Amino acid sequence: MAFEFTDYQPYDFANRRHIGPSPEEMADMLDVVGAESLDALIDETVPASIRQKCPLDWGPAMTERQALDRLRETADMNRNLVSLLGQGYHGTITPPVIQRNILENPAWYTAYTPYQPEISQGRLEALLNFQTMVCDLTGLDVANASLLDEATAGAEAMAMAQRISKSKKTSFFVDAQCHPQTIAVIRTRAEPLGWDVVVGDPFTDLEPANVFGAVLQYPGTDGDVRDFTPVIKALHGESAIAIMAADPLALALLKTPGEMGADIAYGSTQRFGVPMGYGGPHAAYMAVKDQYKRAIPGRLVGVSVDARGNRAYRLALQTREQHIRREKATSNICTAQVLLAVMASMYGVFHGPRGIRAIAQQVHQSTVRLAAGLERIGYEIETTTYFDTITVKVGAIQGAIVKSALDGGVNLRRVGQDRIAITLDERTRPWVIETVWRAFGGEFSFDEFESGYRLDDVHLRRSDYMTHPIFHMNRAESEMTRYIRRLADRDLALDRAMIPLGSCTMKLNATAEMLPITWPEFSELHPFAPADQAKGYRLLIDDLSDKLCQITGYDAISMQPNSGAQGEYAGLLTIRAYHAANDEGHRDVCLIPTSAHGTNPASAQMVGMKVVVVGAAENGDIDVADFRAKAEAHAGNLAACMITYPSTHGVFEETVREICEITHQHGGQVYLDGANLNALVGLARPGDIGADVSHLNLHKTFCIPHGGGGPGMGPIGVKSHLTPFLPGHPASGGDQGPVSAAPFGSPSILPISWSYCLMMGGAGLTQATKVAILNANYIAKRLEGAFGVLYKSPSGRVAHECIIDTRPLQQKAGVTVDDVAKRLIDSGFHAPTMSWPVAGTLMVEPTESETKAEIDRFCDAMLSIASEAKAIEDGKLDRENNPLKNAPHTVEDLVGEWNRPYSREEACFPPGSFRVGKYWSPVNRVDNVYGDRNLMCSCPPVEDYLEVAE
Template sequence: MRPDSPATTFARRHIGPSPREIDAMLATVGATSLEDLIAQTVPGTIRQKSPLAFGEALSETAVIARMREIASKNQVFTSLIGTGYHGTLLPYVIQRNLLENPAWYTAYTPYQPEISQGRLEALLNFQTMICDLTGLDVANASLLDEGTAAAEAMALAQRVAKNPSTSFFIDQDVHPQTLAVIETRAEALGWSTIVGNPATELHAADVFGAIFQYPGSEGAVVDYRDAVAALHTKGAIAVFAADPLALTLLTPPGELGADIAIGSTQRFGVPMGYGGPHAAYMAVKDAHKRSMPGRLVGVSIDAKGNSAYRLALQTREQHIRREKATSNICTAQVLLAVIASMYAVYHGPEGLKWIALEVARKTALLAAGLRKLGFEIGNTSFFDTLSVAVGARQNEIVTRGLAEKLNFRLLDGKLGITLDETTTDSVLEAIWRAFGGNLRVSEVEAPASGLPAALARTSEYLTHPVFHRYRTETELLRYMRKLSDRDLALDRAMIPLGSCTMKLNATAEMMPVTWPEFGSLHPFAPLDQAAGYTEMFEDLKAKLCAVTGYDAVSLQPNSGAQGEYAGLLAIRGYHRSRGDQHRTVCLIPASAHGTNPASAHMVGMEVVVVACDAGGNVDVADLRAKAEQHSAKLAALMVTYPSTHGVFEESIREICEIVHAHGGQVYLDGANLNAQVGISRPGDYGADVSHLNLHKTFCIPHGGGGPGMGPIGVKAHLTPFLPGHPFLDGGQAPVGPVSAAPFGSSSILPISYVYILLMGGEGLQKATEVAILNANYIASRLSDSFPVLYRNHNGRVAHECIVDPRSLKNSSGVTVDDIAKRLIDYGFHAPTMSFPVAGTLMIEPTESEGKGELDRFCDAMIAIRREIAEVEAGKWPIAESPLRFAPHTVHDLVVAEWPRKYSREEGCFPEGTARVDKYWSPVSRIDNVYGDRNLVCSCPPLEEYASASK
């Protein structure tokens, strides 16, 4: 194999600036070398003493060979385990043109709606699909997984129920991982759970809500109308955990009286992936829409009165309510929700119903064959799952099943068998052989359906034209292309979002994700069938420990917010193990991300805010005073490092020591780890636990707002309190699971693993250094136009900087929104707006952007400042300037009259933009107020839909 030349190593391809450009940028910022710049930026007291020892970086060819070797150690059996995970057939047109398409997977969360119209429409399709299938009024744009969605539903029920009880009833036939995640959440909040049979135990229970599995985990399809009525009589809330494919045949939860429905859309074309990522859903009655967690896509209008999509109601409530929030969810599973919605668009209601009928028919056929072999089916009603009594024969049947490459679900004296759309006649015959028979499908008489007639669905669903329009591959291909063309993703331009680290998601990193050896494993398959995954997990955890200085890592949390939650649960578990149940105070700086106080609230902690000083750093004197004041009750400090203000605080060691001196633990938010890899390690300078945003520092794509991964690293004393999982420990771990699958969203972990192997220790450190260089270069170039709000004593920023245009509002009337929208005309996504300081812009360039793209962005910002100066000079009022009318669309080129004071060219083709390949925003500036006052959160009527699609 010919080795890569130094000029073509992966690190050289990943890191944007060339060596010559790095020298030029260093000259601009006034540093003699990268090492000189880092010495001026990062406190010497926390500098890493030895380089990352990962061995030599691998070439892309070698990495793919290595991943093939790992993948070959995973055995892909036919998993009949069920429990909410199913085999599915992802249409190849969706796999190639959506899942594997960087136009979809490199997009950011749609906070800038004008340049997110494509994925917002796809998410609106998802919400419409969920509302139709569940029979409820409003659905969100997805949640992390079914277990999390169930826990969120419990919290929502407690918030809106009229019954003041602190107990929640759980149907004994819910999926076991869902039960465990609910119990973890309830225990931390001081709520009790009652697990039992709704038919016999619910009426006597005093609860604020209950959850029912529909169909049940062991297969029974139960009519819960009486149970729902009993709940409503006592002012309690009814939650259904419902299978969306079954809902094409069954009476929807809303028609049975449900207040909330949750579930997973995994079986709508999303691979099992050893547990994720998958898009969960939540739908609610209209009365509860403002209490629903997660994101909600709505329909509004733009400045020209045309229909346009946006995030509605500010449902990311942790930013508003902070420690009063009932949820810390700030993400979704957008990419997976879009896949599921496209699966429904492709198949339509007739296609989905046909798939469901085939699954139900084959399940009934399987049941008839098993009865013919003398086995008793435990559930007389069923959709896709059978519970088969096997008694002492369980081991021999399981053994024969393994020989047939079948995985059954092991129950007490029974075996669970779940079929799906991938089930073939040969699979049915293999199951019968495992049960000791030699039946042929042709020999078994086709029986009647196992679905109860009283629960047969009669209402229509997916009636909107979008679910009827795209039946051929050509039509769907063009629809997906049309939507992606409306968005501005990383495949088009730099996305300079502070705290979000939108860096290169290299093709080689992405390739293993869709290999069947990673994508087709059930998360509860026998561990010996996942030897490749296990090998990768262990090596990845070891490497993450080396990067962070921690002693152990859990890969379970499947988002940054879940990582915060898991880390605080570990701290809580540690204190409780020492008899310190009274330690419940969590200190949080005023600048913290809203998820921090929300996460603390979710584990039962009391939030005490610590002030920041004029330099944006934690006010050490105030921290010391608050720590002393709450010394007896101090549980933790949550701190982000480098700070949310984009500076390496000199006092971080002292901060950690103060907290430890008062018996507390330090939770260090890993959102900004991209500024530390290879340079400093949180575990070395005093932190006890961190979550690691693999979708930021370690290259997992943002996918338009998800998936993400938020593993946590801990010091040795917290290791026993990492999240457990009943599949691995039988539910005996001190801290229960925070996610449904034991290893979180396993199928995207190869992305981060491959990135680390490709970069090697030296490449990872170089990436950090260049990320810091790029941020300082932008700060230097923009400082004459926009003040840089925070710097350290050497005048340096970390990997991001905050520019401050607030004074311009007084001098010109320009707002941060005006700047953000005008940047769209230049072909850029806006920086992070008004966080952590209202009215400012936080910019993070990442190491992946070369000098040319950085200069293009800086030139655009400087040109915008010149336009603001023209407003200040009186050339035109702000209300009549290009800034206020931005973004400009192609409609502005063809409108008959042009009454504005600036020319079309000035508006549509601002200085420095290319005319040939210019990005055009599909809509003008969106009216947010109109969207909230006229809330529409499912697909609008045909005539409006047609208008929005033009």
């Protein structure tokens, strides 16, 4: 039959990009689930009492081309000038081999947090390289695997100092030469905990007997390089903790914090190849003396062995995770900046110690030339000893000089009313320095001045660093590319298989959405550049905020929090400030149900709130009677409740409005955790349900990738009465203190979420939510009989995730939830969330992105595991020597002697696995106990590897 134009049917490219199952597959899945239609399933699942009345609508969905054109127009509104503004942010050169093969590579940016070490060996090695590099540069013993940003790392260092100090004082000293945003974030963190922050000159104003610790900036924000050895000695004499905020590039030339006696060092690794991105994301670092390694916040990569005795990496001391310690946690850190830490570590591998030193020398010598030219003109350089920053006294002509430089394409930093600070970096070229001289009234050629040093002998570094062979490999691009590829091949990321993690929403990060983040108009902007140079960012942030307000029912959004846990913290600070403004600052009780998200209690503790735990009913819902009783008992002091909706038990609770009403009746505010927003978008709005504030995990619901454990982005939405109490910032104003280093957190990844909203449209986002719920119910139904689903709604439905009960397997066959998780690796799957929120269970979330075929493959693997457990129960498989106990199986299991009572084929190719293109775990099961008993958190010497191999 001839083609007729009337046969044409439009194809919904937007929905098919992010929505895995085809319409035909959805029909088949609905048959299995037992629902007449997708809308009928939603009506059975989502309570009618919370359904939103108006659909999401901001115009038709855009095609990829249209969205990219809009992004290009927006990017072009930014003016990308040379920024010599410093304050912890520097121009840097990302080696193309790192940009293309890590930052732009889904094998790296779609990976999950390395809680399953067997399938995370590549990321873990890269992070171990990061830790080793940081230890070497700082001269300290142990480093963590990164923190959110330099300012929050400073706040964490203060909190750690308070924990480990033997001093009973409640004051903390901050060097006035710390970056302004760091001082502000430290103040924010200290105030709710009752710590007094004293800011001044550590050589004249510090009284060591009166503080539990002090932080010293090295070099100072205005450029000064000072030897803090006597200050640190005085602190130790009074049992106080010495912290140094140190620039890692400067440490290639300067005496280390460890050599000065510092207990803790922190800083930013942004200038190690990570673009400024208008403020983030960037990886902060923290390093400590060996005696404090068990108190360091964040994640720590350690070295252990696998079941064959081979070297294997893992996250060490995992019991410190906040999901486990809850209100007893000393920090709520749940996110690192893994992708950015990997980039920084590869920058170190790529350049090696000689290359890093050469870059540091180039930056310093350029600064010396700049200063010499300014001195020739007649200006006084206030900074006498410096690395990359000088401060110049200019008097009343400050504004004219800054404008002249701006006209030449260069941003300079004003200091007070009569000084200018200038910070150079590895991108600084001779024309930039010549432009600065012209702005100051001098007409020189760069070549007129000789290179030199302005560092005193006492400040120079004498020790070696980055001595491990990994930093001395052949850095030919061929070898570098292959090294990166080898590490990526050891990992299982979303580009290989579904990662069905409950509450973590591992969904598609579309390539078209990722493209703009490396455009220089977005990636190279300094966060403190003049506002008129960032008009594109402002338009993007405002429009995305408007869309998020429409989605959530809130009235305002703050983009500042740069992780979900940071969003929790910011939301509770907003509530706390609101109560204080109403003369009810005594309200400090926070009700948190056991079904709330795991970091909630730690966040409440950080803002000085007292956590009162509310129990769960037998069906998993919040126990309303218990909630009401505790709200009444604490009515005079009730500050807030923290709930997660749908709950972490995977159900839409019918009583959520009642919980909100009870809280408001007794003077509290409702914090609704946005971790599970993927089940709400387009169907229900937290602001309509009765919530006052929520954080939104853009790295979950709105397609920013997890990056192997970060970046995250956790903006908060609030109702209008809380708007005046959102986080402020020294660079942009506001009455409240900041929670992050940059005004908008990690804005360079916001184009991902914005383009997701543009390409999906309101209808597409709503459809995505519906399909996420369908996929979860389909899994629950397919596994019915083999596994129990722990919690369901009265209609027998689950939300976008479900809790699979594996405890009967242990009772009947001795098969633990760990065994199930490791056996899934043999089928080529990352395990679901283990033992949370219920010990011995798996919380599964397929998301809307997965096709029916991939979901069926996962179900086949799970059903096979149930069959193997039944075979153990029936005595057909040995209780201790079976495929589940020995999983995961590696290529080594295909060769050599085989004395197990099951075949190699059963071991290596269970149902769900691919014959061609199978993922092979690079190590057998990792010994966690060995790793914690023999803690090693930096790259072992090569001979150690040889010993293990023997």
